[in-house]
Amino acid sequence: MNTHQPTSFDEHINKPLIDPVSQAFRRTIILSILTLLLTIIVLWWIRRRQQRFAHHGKCLLLCGIANSGKTLLFNRLTSNLEKRPFYAMSVNHGTMTLDYLSSDRPIEKVHVIEIPSNTRHYQYDFLVYKTSAKAIIFVIDSTTIEKDLKYVSDYLYCIIRERYFRDQHLPLLIFCNKQDINKTDHSIQRIQYLLERELTLKQQIQEDIGQPGKETFEFSDVKDLRIEFVDGSTIDTKKDGEGSHLLKVHQWIARIWFK
Ligand SMILES: Nc1nc2c(ncn2[C@@H]2O[C@H](COP(=O)(O)OP(=O)(O)OP(=O)(O)O)[C@@H](O)[C@H]2O)c(=O)[nH]1
Ligand SMILES: [Mg+2]
Known part of the structure; x- marks a missing residue:
């Protein structure tokens, strides 16, 4: 029978290594960068099309x-x-x-x-x-x-x-x-x-x-x-x-x- 009682040390070990707040923050940053890149690509593509068809x-x-x-x-x-x-x-x-x-x-x-x-x-x-x-x-x-x-x-x-x-x-x-x-x-x-x-x-x-x-x-x-x-x-x-x-x-x- 396991009689081991969780100690404060065990609680510390079981905690996730990266806390959820900083994980969410990191995800937001990555998403923002991706959105920015996508926007730049779309704008560049629209400009190319405009240049091609305007003339x-x-x-x-x-x-x-x-x-x-x-x-x-x-x-x-x-x-x-x-x-x-x-x-x-x-x-x-x-x-x-x-x-x-x-x-x-x-x-x-x-x-x-x-x-x-x-x-x-x-x-x-x-x-x-x-x-x-x-x-x-x-x-x-x-x-x-x-x-x-x-x-x-x-x-x-x-x-x-x-x-x-x-x-x-x-x-x-x-x-x-x-x-x-x-x-x-x-x-x-x-x-x-x-x-x-x-x-x-x-x-x-x-x-x-x-x-x-x-x-x-x-x-x-x-x-x-x-x-x-x-x-x-x-x-x-x-x-x-x-x-x-x-x-x-x-x-x-x-x-x-x-x-
Ligand atoms: N002497 C002389 N050199 C010229 C003349 N036209 C261009 N050049 C030289 O030829 C080289 C190539 O000129 P560019 O205008 O870069 O040629 P390009 O067709 O745009 O070359 P790419 O960008 O590599 O396709 C440059 O060193 C120019 O200075 C010319 O009428 N006389
Ligand atoms: Mg050239």
Whole structure:
């Protein structure tokens, strides 16, 4: 028979180690943090959706492979300042003001979206924003085109075969950037020739987007998009306007937005 009477020591031992008040307090803190995190995620998601749909069909998309000069171009277009480019993992949004080329027209605001290329998801980002596009600038580093020809043409092929862009007959500017760097021939004509030669290797290209039955691919075969080439340089200390190395890009944008 157990005759052991509980002592004050036993009572102390049997007490829960964490008292219920501090346990409830801890639970409240964890719940608050989780709620806060969830709220931040939901707000971020709503903002992303708003950004995407607020500018439906009104934006200028900047695309291109890594190091082609997208961020610098984005900075130049949206602020006219030559900011230091940064390693962009996320999509950049900004506003460009078209007010300097035509004084007799009302000021036009252009929403510019830079699609980053340093992630493996560039194709995803580009698809997410496809319905925002009114026009696309595809940036090429003219000085490395031979080395990067496969990546550049693969990405360009994704753009020109995109059904949505072709249904909308979107303007596509292929901007041969970095023309300030002196190197052997990297003229527009040569870059266009190299790209057409590489794109001809895509077996389905003529059937998909060009002239079925034709052996070699030419950009003029794509009737559903308004494709143009211009050259220029994003590193430029001159103010935008006459003499600027970005003048052709500005004129192309103005032609589309002031139509
Ligand atoms: N010389 C010269 N350098 C340029 C020009 N445009 C861009 N660069 C340089 O090229 C490098 C890459 O430019 P970014 O604007 O960061 O290129 P990006 O396409 O945004 O690159 P990712 O963010 O890596 O996809 C930077 O060092 C720029 O200063 C240009 O027209 N001329
Ligand atoms: Mg960038």
